Amino acid sequence: xxxxxxxxxxxxxxxxxxxxxxxxxxxxxxxxxxxxxxxxxxxxxxxxxxxxxxxxxxxxxxxxxxxxxxxxxxxxxxxxxxxxxxxxxxxxxxxxxxxxxxxxxxxxxxxxxxxxxxxxxxxxxxxxxxxxxxxxxxxxxxxxxxxxxxxxxxxxxxxxxxxxxxxxxxxxxxxxxxxxxxxxxxxxxxxxxxxxxxxxxxxxxxxxxxxxxxxxxxxxxxxxxxxxxxxxxxxxxxxxxxxxxxxxxxxxxxxxxxxxxxxxxxxxxxxxxxxxxxxxxxxxxxxxxxxxxxxxxxxxxxxxxxxxxxxxxxxxxxxxxxxxxxxxxxxxxxxxxxxxxxxxxxxxxxxxxxxx
Amino acid sequence: xxxxxxxxxxxxxxxxxxxxxxxxxxxxxxxxxxxxxxxxxxxxxxxxxxxxxxxxxxxxxxxxxxxxxxxxxxxxxxxxxxxxxxxxxxxxxxxxxxxxxxxxxxxxxxxxxxxxxxxxxxxxxxxxxxxxxxxxxxxxxxxxxxxxxxxxxxxxxxxxxxxxxxxxxxxxxxxxxxxxxxxxxxxxxxxxxxxxxxxxxxxxxxxxxxxxxxxxxxxxxxxxxxxxxxxxxxxxxxxxxxxxxxxxxxxxxxxxxxxxxxxxxxxxxxxxxxxxxxxxxxxxxxxxxxxxxxx
Numbered sequence: 001x002x003x004x005x006x007x008x009x010x011x012x013x014x015x016x017x018x019x020x021x022x023x024x025x026x027x028x029x030x031x032x033x034x035x036x037x038x039x040x041x042x043x044x045x046x047x048x049x050x051x052x053x054x055x056x057x058x059x060x061x062x063x064x065x066x067x068x069x070x071x072x073x074x075x076x077x078x079x080x081x082x083x084x085x086x087x088x089x090x091x092x093x094x095x096x097x098x099x100x101x102x103x104x105x106x107x108x109x110x111x112x113x114x115x116x117x118x119x120x121x122x123x124x125x126x127x128x129x130x131x132x133x134x135x136x137x138x139x140x141x142x143x144x145x146x147x148x149x150x151x152x153x154x155x156x157x158x159x160x161x162x163x164x165x166x167x168x169x170x171x172x173x174x175x176x177x178x179x180x181x182x183x184x185x186x187x188x189x190x191x192x193x194x195x196x197x198x199x200x201x202x203x204x205x206x207x208x209x210x211x212x213x214x215x216x217x218x219x220x221x222x223x224x225x226x227x228x229x230x231x232x233x234x235x236x237x238x239x240x241x242x243x244x245x246x247x248x249x250x251x252x253x254x255x256x257x258x259x260x261x262x263x264x265x266x267x268x269x270x271x272x273x274x275x276x277x278x279x280x281x282x283x284x285x286x287x288x289x290x291x292x293x294x295x296x297x298x299x300x301x302x303x304x305x306x307x308x309x310x311x312x313x314x315x316x317x318x319x320x321x322x323x324x325x326x327x328x329x330x331x332x333x334x335x336x337x338x339x340x341x342x343x344x345x346x347x348x349x350x351x352x353x354x355x356x
Numbered sequence: 357x358x359x360x361x362x363x364x365x366x367x368x369x370x371x372x373x374x375x376x377x378x379x380x381x382x383x384x385x386x387x388x389x390x391x392x393x394x395x396x397x398x399x400x401x402x403x404x405x406x407x408x409x410x411x412x413x414x415x416x417x418x419x420x421x422x423x424x425x426x427x428x429x430x431x432x433x434x435x436x437x438x439x440x441x442x443x444x445x446x447x448x449x450x451x452x453x454x455x456x457x458x459x460x461x462x463x464x465x466x467x468x469x470x471x472x473x474x475x476x477x478x479x480x481x482x483x484x485x486x487x488x489x490x491x492x493x494x495x496x497x498x499x500x501x502x503x504x505x506x507x508x509x510x511x512x513x514x515x516x517x518x519x520x521x522x523x524x525x526x527x528x529x530x531x532x533x534x535x536x537x538x539x540x541x542x543x544x545x546x547x548x549x550x551x552x553x554x555x556x557x558x559x560x561x562x563x564x565x566x567x568x569x570x571x572x573x574x575x576x577x578x579x580x581x582x583x584x585x586x587x588x589x590x591x592x593x594x595x596x597x598x599x600x601x602x603x604x605x606x607x608x609x610x611x612x613x614x615x616x617x618x619x620x621x622x623x624x625x626x627x628x629x630x631x632x633x634x635x636x637x638x639x640x641x642x643x644x645x646x647x648x649x650x651x
Contacts, residue, residue: 074548078478106549119541123563132559133549184549 021191021224022048022071027084029063029070036297040066042248043084045323048192053218053225055235055256057271058245061293064228067245068194071226072111073101089191107137110190112214114197116177120169126180127165130187137188152183156213175206182213189221196228211238232275236260241331244268247294247304250323254332264326264339267305303337311338388639391632398629402448410442414597422615431621434604435611440618443599444625450593450600451626454515455581459573461519462526467569469523470530471557475538485531488524496521497586504592511594514587518580526576533568537561567644574637578630585626601626 029041041063048054056064069075071086073093086093088109091100113119121129130152131145140148146165153161156179169177178198185193195214199207215238218225229235235242236256243253244265252265263269270289291308294300300307306316315337326332326339401408411429417437424432431440473481503517537543538561546560581601587593588602596603601622608618 072548074544102550102552104550105547106551111545111548113541113545115541119545121542121546121560121564123566124560132546132551132555136550136555181545184545187549 020047021050021052021089023085023087024048024071025085025087027067027070027086028082029066029075030081032079032081033297037081038296039248039299040296041070042299044245044248044250045084046243046250046253048224048226050191050224051218051222052241053215053227053239055239055242056226056228056245057230057232057235057242059230059271059289059293061296062245063248063296064230064245065196066248068111068196068226068228072105072109072194074105074111103137106133106190107188108190109192110185110188110194112178112181112185112193112195112198115201116169116174116181117201119181120177122169124168125165126167126169126172130165130180130184133184134187148187149183152187153180155217156180156183156186157209158183174202175210178202178206178210179213182210182217186217186221186223190223192224192226193218194226194228197230198227199234200229200231207234232272244271247299248296249304249335250333251305251336252334253323254326254329254334258329258332262326262329262332264332264334265305265336266309266311266338266340269340270308303335311340313338385639388636391635394628394632395636398448398625399452401445402452405445405449408445410445411439413438413442413446413599422611422618424615424617432615432617434608434618435615440604440621443604444601444621447599447601447604447622448625448629450511450598451581451584451602451629453511454518454584454593454600455577457512457515458519458522458580459526459576461516462522462576463569463573465520466523466526467530470527471534471561471565473527474531474534475543475553475557475561477538481531484527488527491521491524492528497583500583500587501590501592504587509593509595514584514593518583522576522580526572529572530565530569533565534561537564567641571637571641571644574633574640578633578637581626581630 024047025045027041027044028039031038031040044063044067046054056067058064066075070082071088071093073086073096075082082094084094088104091104093101093104096104120126127146127149130149131140131142134140134145134148135142149165150161153164158164158176158179164172164176169180172180182198193214198214199210202210211234214225214227217223227235227239232242239256241253241255242259243250244259244267245251246267252259252263252268254263259268260272263272267289273287274289276286289308294304294307300317302315302317302319303309303312303321306312309316319337321335321337323333323335326334415438417433420429420433420437422433422435423429426432429439429441431444434440434443469484473484500517500521504514507513507517543556543560546556551560584593584600585602585605588600589606591603591606593602594600596607604622605619605626608615608622611618
């Protein structure tokens with residue numbers, strides 16, 4: 001009795017509802033800080049199809065994490081202002097009551113956190129941390145839930161799972177803990193998994209394994225995944241589409257192969273150029289993007305990237321470019337007054353993505 | 357894709373070693389067990405005092421007033437010829453009931469409020485915290501004396517009064533301990549799995565705060581026993597002839613120059629018990645903290 005077959009019977013692919021799983025429209029998330037209003041997410045719109053993997057990339061402070069927590073509606077309420085719309089399977093997340101959200105969290109929409117060192121409860125056995133949401137959402141009894149926990153640990157590739165369910169988090173390595181986190185997040189077969197930098201705190205050798213586990217389970221269960229990362233190498237080979245974020249906005253969004261073939265936004269190019277490559281000669285200074293990420297309280301006038309952009313013109317400094325479709329490809333959108341000519345960029349994947 | 361388990365198997369760091377699990381986690385040393393034994397003896401003696409075949413603690417004997425320790429009366433006799441050994445053990449009943457009882461009341465109410473306030477923050481926290489500051493601003497001893505003076509001296513009343521007086525202190529300690537966990541990722545993670553607030557407080561936060569609660573409980577019991585002693589010394593605890601460590605010390609101060617044994621034994625009983633409680637609380641706190649640093 002494997003989980004996958006059992007699940008596909010219990011959770012048939014929702015053909016009766018062919019629309020996108022997640023519709024985000026003009027989402028704005030603002031925090032009130034002592035310095036003023038901080039626009040962490042500033043008018044983001046996108047759709048996510050069922051089974052699709054969307055990568056969200058950007059520097060620190062570009063709003064990736066706030067975006068993913070906004071979609072979850074998991075942000076602390078104090079000093080928070082949100083507008084726009086997040087529609088998940090027809091449910092408006094922004095106006096949903098805590099009771100409605102609780103029935104979605106874990107069951108339909110789930111999250112893998114960045115740091116498995118802190119996202120597991122240090123004094124609770126991992127078995128119970130997995131069975132918790134199973135018992136809550138599926139009404140399984142203790143024995144069934146325990147059997148399921150063992151099966152889940154097997155699926156995420158943890159050896160001798162019968163013993164491991166009785167372990168505490170500090171008895172596991174970082175990679176093992178992240179596998180446990182994935183098991184917890186996927187326990188109830190959610191439709192959407194938000195993975196917020198799931199491999200950032202892990203070894204490069206373990207990164208690929210973790211992403212493989214996630215990809216395998218996604219395929220088996222036909223889930224949608226939003227993979228948030230600062231590392232283009234991580235998302236390059238594991239996503240259907242990539243959204244590049246800068247200053248709280250999506251500045252370029254395109255199918256993955258298209259993005260690397262014909263990136264239009266100078267920021268995307270700079271991001272690719274700053275990815276360290278194995279093919280680079282030793283003792284060469286790494287390429288970095290000049291300047292600093294924008295201050296989200298006082299965004300620069302015009303395009304947020306213009307102060308750091310070598311292609312910037314007067315128009316860039318004064319007018320915000322809208323997110324518009326490329327002339328030759330309707331699924332490729334970018335926000336730039338001076339898009340780059342379509343020249344393919346060869347991306348050498350980092351070791352973290354070589355094992356797929 | 358199917359090679360994942362084997363990939364994990366082949367990397368020793370991933371498969372880990374279950375020896376860690378067998379490592380002795382509760383290594384607290386001999387001192388801890390000696391003091392625990394002492395507390396156990398005192399508590400058991402107090403509970404089973406009537407079964408120990410002791411002399412009646414309230415029965416005087418005018419032939420043997422103010423005697424030092426003898427074989428018949430190990431701790432000597434007091435100004436009414438009562439056996440001090442027996443009175444110290446019966447006195448422990450009062451001191452310990454008030455001590456453990458009051459702190460249990462304080463823990464249940466103050467601890468629950470502390471965890472809720474630290475987890476919920478916002479208006480709930482502001483209201484309860486302000487209330488605790490108001491209560492803390494009033495000197496506890498004065499408040500307790502005032503209430504005891506008009507409500508009564510029965511042991512259960514004193515327990516309740518001191519228990520209520522301990523709520524704001526317990527609240528502050530538990531709130532502070534919970535606060536450091538309430539913003540951790542595992543709380544958000546539990547929430548993202550659909551756990552209710554109550555579940556997060558009882559199943560995620562409580563086990564983490566428990567070490568702090570246990571050690572503060574023991575130290576708190578010690579403080580309450582001192583407070584009860586102070587009340588008794590002022591004649592505001594249980595009334596004579598019922599013995600408590602505090603009122604034994606209080607009664608004996610008149611005879612201090614003639615019979616110092618009188619004040620010595622109840623004081624020693626109190627000191628040893630309090631030192632034991634404090635040390636155990638301290639050792640427990642530092643031992644249980646080590647687990648945290650292993651993470």
